[in-house]
Amino acid sequence: MSLDEYERHYASLNSDLGGESVASGRSASGTFSGEEEKLHYIPIRILGRGAFGEATLYRRTEDNSLVVWKEVELNCLSEKERRDVMNEISILSILQHNNIIAYFNHFMDKDTLFIELEYCNGGNLYDKINQQKGELFTEEMVIWFLYQIASAVAHIHKAGILHRDIKTLNIFLTKTTLIKLGDYGLAKKLDSQFAMAETCVGTPYYMSPELCQGVKYDFKSDIWAMGCVIFEVLTLTRTFDATNPLNLCVKIVQGNWTMDVDDKVYSPELIRLVYECLDQDPVKRPSADQILDQPVVSCSRQELEERVALLNSAMKKPKLSNVTESPVAVVTTRYREVYCWGGGKFTPQKLDTFKGGNSAQQVCAGENHFAVVTVEKELYTWANVQGGAKMVGQLGHGDQSSYRQPKKVDCLQGKAIRQVACGADFTACVTDEDQMYMFGSDYYGCLGVENERGPQALEPVLLEFFEERPVRQVSCGDNHVVVLTQRGDIYSWGCGEHGKLTLLVNVLFMLGFI
Template structure:
């Protein structure tokens, strides 16, 4: 596309991976026939890459992908190595520990037989639904692998002796005694059914290789898009967004997280980077995971997690927790409150990533960290919390601290889908969109306060200071919440319709409602966000950042210390500025895959489309003629601004791709406009071309009639396809052409030449050709009339669009005038809490003034 970006198109495996399929089996073993089917495909894939001299080095169930038809695709070649010959060796220690061969664990050289060991481990998992080797720590795991102490044995009453022996041969301690991939395929268990299984693979792969059929009205779709992905940070004294050069296109970010003292980023390569925030000056406790307490100012790869596929990371006040694709948990940093989860067995500080053995057999799906506590959601939909228990933030019905993971009692009727930790509280979201909360409810930031009103009784407001156990947020029960983001003094959430809800403190306008007054309930944001769908939101210390689906980014609340990314012209009143209305930031349009706010800091991933290329193929059979190679750009790709519309041929097929020619005001056939290629150069399949050549033209009547009458009509003679080429040329003649209308018609249809008579003969009364000419002329007139009507409709559409835009602009102006007039017409009582009119009339205030403090 741009001669700088390499794009690799891969098959889409919509069946997940083998790891998930094994988990879904629960305790039900696979049928032997299914295991043999998987073994054949895995062995075939390994044989293919080994013949190419490629050593995979990371074969595991997570890297074996499936289609819906149970076809296996071996993927993830990030650790693969090219060996020069069959006898070449490698010595780099890489791979996943559970699938490492004994020679890898011993640190000696290894070859293709190391992949065969991993294949044996995969097949063993299929037979037992358990890992081949398992231990509580990597050292014990390596010892068991070298000694050959398997976790369990294959049930010989379920599987055949031949299959068990084949797996045992792959798991032989001596690499020389292990079979090659080709020898596995020659085993009698596979060889006797090899032809059958190869035919099955070919049959199931067939639909993926066929060109996708297209419809007449299908619009061109951009199938290749070039994007730029960048990471920006601001806050902590830096008001201008700073781009991180270390995280760019070659190492794109997948997920970001901000802490009070540091940042963390997970890349698309599933590597973890950490560094201190821009504020600095704070003593570190190992929360960066680099094995020391140094303050790294630029993103640095956590090398201790090399080879681990990191899926998600979460930052606490002075610690970090991350999870891998396999659901394993690693933590590092301060263990003062027990947030590492190992009962303080490694001291008050852990400088390197430490795996939590507690979750070795209970994979974790998601993790979230507060300032001093942690909450995780397992794949079994169980919730565990640990760390500081003040105000009951752990949801364990107490305020005690816990140094190891504790299971939270959740009603069995509720299906928890995500956990979200605030500074001193915890939220749980259910599948039905309900919200459970526990912890400190100051300013009603958990949404637990209740307000009742009636005709007889006066309005009552019941405050809940804190909750030590999970409590339903009834005020949010009117909405189906999709995600929630707790801040220090307020909270924001998004419902299933993309609407933004805020609640909590409004001291600095962080609720985004246009004022600084106290609001007791839930606020549904309108104003600048009215009619927009919010896709991302995050709350920091008295400020909020949100992104919408139309690629806008908004910020509001406390602008002090650069929290709102204001430009120098917007900071006319000093650095401590507040705004209570969502205001757009960040300049041009950007898509936001992820963002995170904590304290005074914000980190965000922004993407921008550089180029969108529409690739159209001529191999679908819809176009009879093809474009010459010299007329195409980019190896068969047409220009992006080319408008195409496929029109049906009277013969029942398609007469090619049509383009709008604005200068001529009509339609010109692509094949005629580009040279009129012959049938020999056509991309139309041969069988279809032959059918079209032998096809007959069925004339349509001048007026519609019932289907029952059609059967009583006498059969009319038809013409072969070759004789109708003149009809095709005439029907495609440009509108407004000065050529005589009788020139393109074939001889047999000319009024002066009825049915083979001489030039001077007059048309016969029973000549079928004359009838055809009349019908075609009538149809051509209808086409011209339709084109004229279409042109008028387009002009009317343009006119209505212009009026609609003017109407929208007037509505926006009226809304701004209404808001401005409402802010100026305040009572004396309201003047005590509203911003001073001599400062700003657009909801701005100075931090530290009485107008901000009085609403606490």
């Protein structure tokens, strides 16, 4: 998009926000009509609050996808701040890249602006670094992060856009460690690759020397921020730190930093690249494209590109809305609740665990255990047994404890769970990548793996058999399992008593499923 096209696009968006508000799906009385109920977003939880509004996670019922609505109260903003908001929408609407937060829609409701954005279910890089608790990332993981960040920055720079606020808090992740660069509220469109910006903006920890000095800066200021981010990934500490902004700026301008990393842990090439990004002279810093061409990245670039494409294709994404149309957004207050009973409880009991932020998507029950998949693709399991009886691994928590309250299966961290099924004393689940995991008792061979650890698996085990046979759906009886693959093939195993496995396949054949 040329600068002229960008300016026309910006003006068009500005006129949208300056005119009458777009239909919000709400009647004059504030209630929802039957017709309007057909299009709605169900609120899940508030992700964060800012000075001018909230960011809330919603489920779009049209395609069952998760999205974020960023809410901005315009009457709280100055004229300049309103322009910044408009600027963010303009930039988001022209950036389409696998490693950049996708923009879907926006609309006005009186004095409130709503922006619909892609949701990342893995938090942000700041949290990811803190979760390491001192344990260094592998070099392979660092290069994976570096490649994705550099790819996103290269794309926005080619579009003539300077991000100006690259930091770990603005680098979002999915559960599969796919990176999405977001938050373009401070971004600026430059006339050309040689243009310079003058406004002093950004987060102090990541500000370049030229920003601290108040002189003109260009795309290389983003590269400096990238260097600070990769420094944090390598060392798990900030590049620059101080008790006040003035001392921080002095340290940055003086280049007062050290990188205490053993080259036995990370390759000299990777460490040198960080030093190049943090060169005091912006001219000597590499461009984002030059970073991607560095041997430490380029040697596996094709593999990394394919991995990003594969992970993106596996994500369930909302349909992209056209900003020139008048979108309808209906927000309801209905939440999904989970009730359970049995084991001496004759009245359904509501579980507070699945209230609000952990809304349930699917529930399943075994002989004495339960499993729930939440809308954020996380798996929770718990037991309902008498006398503190031990489990046989069907909860997947790595032990034999009988957890009475729903507990997230941390062993599946990083996996987006799509479906779960329970047998009598085992559990099966399928991920968004069509992989299948099982855990629990293997007494009847229901786990479908050669289990060297004994007659049970306390933690989820990947079924390698289905790695080349992507799984569409799994179903469990008390002691047998049936799987439908994406190719339409059906596999069954476990206890074949009374010919149930053969009979099942014959029935499916007669019904035309196979």
